[in-house]
Amino acid sequence: MKITIKQIQQFLAVAELGSFSRASKRLGTAQPALSQAIRDLEAELSVRLFDRTTRRVELTDAGREFQNSATKVIEELEHAVEGVHMLAERRRGRLRVAAPPLLASVVLPQAIAEFQKSYPGISVQLADVGTEQIVDSVRSGQADCGLGTFSPAEDGIERLSLVRDSLMLFCDHRSPFYDEETVRWAALADQPLITLTRDSGIRLLVEVGFEMAQMPFKPAFEVTQVTTAIALVEAGLGIAVLPTYALAAARFRKVAGKPLAEPTISREVSLIHATGRSVSPAVSAFASVVRRYAQQLTPRDAS
DSSP, rough: OOHHHHHHHHHHHHHTTTTTHHHHHHHHHHHHHHHHHHHHHHHHHOOOOEEEEEOEEEEEEEEEEHHHHHHHHHHHHHHHHHHHHHHHHTSEEEEEEEEHHHHHTTTTHHHHHHHHHOTTEEEEEEEEEEEEHHHHHHHHHHEEEEEEETTTTOSSSEEEEEEEEEEEEEEETSSSTTTTEEGGGGTTTTTTTEEEEETSSHHHHHHHHHTTTTOOOOOEEEEEEEEHHHHHHHHSOOOOEEEGGGGGTTTTTTTEEEEEEEEEEEEEEEEEEESSSOOOOHHHHHHHHHHHHHHHHHHHOOO
């Protein structure tokens, strides 16, 4: 078969524009040369692809069938070429990552170090920001990917699950829960509660837990950062309900984490990218590294 990619592209241009003259202008080729290329294509296929009149060019039935197949061929070729170009991005380029402060501090440093060791030509930029800013940055293209927990209602993003994380009770050594293996939500009634502010997804899950346990939700303190909540717990000012990975922030404090039951509430920690954009090999490679560190963190510290 002597059909060339150039002939297919020429055929598709004529089919789309319905004119040899307009197609020749788009392609930057002489009209006689374009007409000859189509005649050669028709000869190779042994069918007429166009019905030509003095005013217009129309596809024949065979032409319409060939158009569908030819379009897929060109799309697959473009995808293959894009894939090769994207492979090169693993060797050079820039990866912009957005993550909430706690995850940025307990998961990403070692992950970034390992990634840059494997791909020294790729520079990594990290923005430690709030969840809403993460989503906006990914949607707008300011960040190539984002790490965190995101509402299912968020649109414009695609999720890659890294690890499932459960809510835990955090208390100090003076707490009645300090020696417990597991704590029921109902046992938290009347305890001074330290929680995050309403712009946090964690706060929403804590409210769900209290509602399911049929208890009133009355925070004693509302703070923005997980580390602040941990510090208040250590000072004996109350208990806090936080994600399992918050144990990393409590490692050097006199605070214990206890699994919560009845109900058990968990959520997905995900890596996100913008909907409709191809995932670069750099992002895919980075996701594999981050998943491994995220999975190591939660089981080890939760035990």
